[in-house]
Amino acid sequence: MRALLAAPGFVTMPAVWDGLSAKLTAEAGFATAFLSGSCVAASRLGGPDLDLVSFAEMFDSFQMVRGAAPDLLVLADGDHGYGNAMNVQRTVAAYGRAGAAAILIEDKITPRALTAAGKPCLPREEARMKVRASVLAARESGILVLARTDCRPTQGFAEAAARIAAFVEEGADILFLDSPADDDEIRGFVAAAAGRPCFAxxxxxxxxxxxDRAQAAALGLKIGTYPTGLLSPAAAGLKAGLAALQAGEAEAVMALPPAELRATLGYADYDKAAAAFLAKG
Known part of the structure; x- marks a missing residue:
């Protein structure tokens, strides 16, 4: 991941949530992917990303992604670290030992308020301590730390930029200021990151x-992820399949031909690998 971020050019990071989405991402030629909390919430809960997914569920999803696409450089969504700074250290260490290339840790308050609106955040110094804990825990494995602030909508851009600068001081490898209002705020975010890669x-x-991608690169952003990029078409495909069944059809017009689906899922690969273990006679 360090080499990828050091190379010239903008990094497009598809958002994945399970083995199939990860496998297809790798086969499409992408070197990296984001294990997105919103995508995992959609796939596991059939619902929105409102901090209801547990560490165990996210980590299980990571294991699926890692198993299906072992060469994919995965940025794992560590959410708020699932507790205080000591919980954060356990979360970062676990993902590092399991082979994640990077982990996102954010400054939202947990448990979140009983509303879907707004993202109340920790005081700045408490958020700083979470990043400090993350960076220390990351030394064991070399996993990169992406420090995220969600305070822009509730506390304003100046506070968000100050947090980014504080996270840089603590040694965060990648920075993320969520919900910038316009291009000027993106430029301010990039400036506060002081040369560290910026995620959006x-x-x-x-x-x-x-x-768009060209504008993002021109503004100084290094990484762009697209949480609905795969999830929305997947949901559309499921709806199309169900509508076809309701209409009396066997499958939707957009369905893959059977041979292509079998190839995508790897039936021939299984047979090739299993051949070494066939009993003789």
Whole structure:
């Protein structure tokens, strides 16, 4: 991951949630992917990302991703670390030992308030201590730490930029200021990151600045992830399949031909690998 981020060019990081999404991402030629909490919440709970997914569920999803695409450089969504700074250290260490290339740790308050609106955040110094704990825990494995602040909508850009600068001081490898309002705030975020790679969510539809890939690179962003990029088409495909069944059809028009589906799932690969273990006679 360090080499990928040091190379020239913008890094597109698809968001994955299970073995199939990870396998297809790797086969499409992507070197890296984001294990997205919102995608895992959608796939496991059939619901929104409102901090209901546990560490065990996220880590199990990571194991699926890692097993299906072992060469994929995975940024794991560590959410808020599932507790205080000591919990954060356990979370970072676990993902590092399991082979994640990087982990995201954010400054939201947990448990979150009983509303889908807003993201109340920890005081700045408490958030700083979580990043400090993350960086120390990361030394064991070399996993990179992505430090995220969600305070922009509730506390303003100046506070968000100050947190980014504090996270840089603590040694975070990658920075993420969520929900910038416009290009000027993105530029301010990049400046506060002081040369460290900057990460952004670039899926459309949310109340934040979402530049296209060329604009994002020109603004100084290094990594863009697209949480709805695979999830939304997957949901559309499921809906199309169900509509076809309701209409009396065997499958939707968009369905893969049977031979292509079998090839995608790797039936021939299984047979090739299993041949060495066939009993003789």
């Amino acid at each position: 969510v670039l899926s459309p539809g949310a109340p934040r600045a979402t530049p």
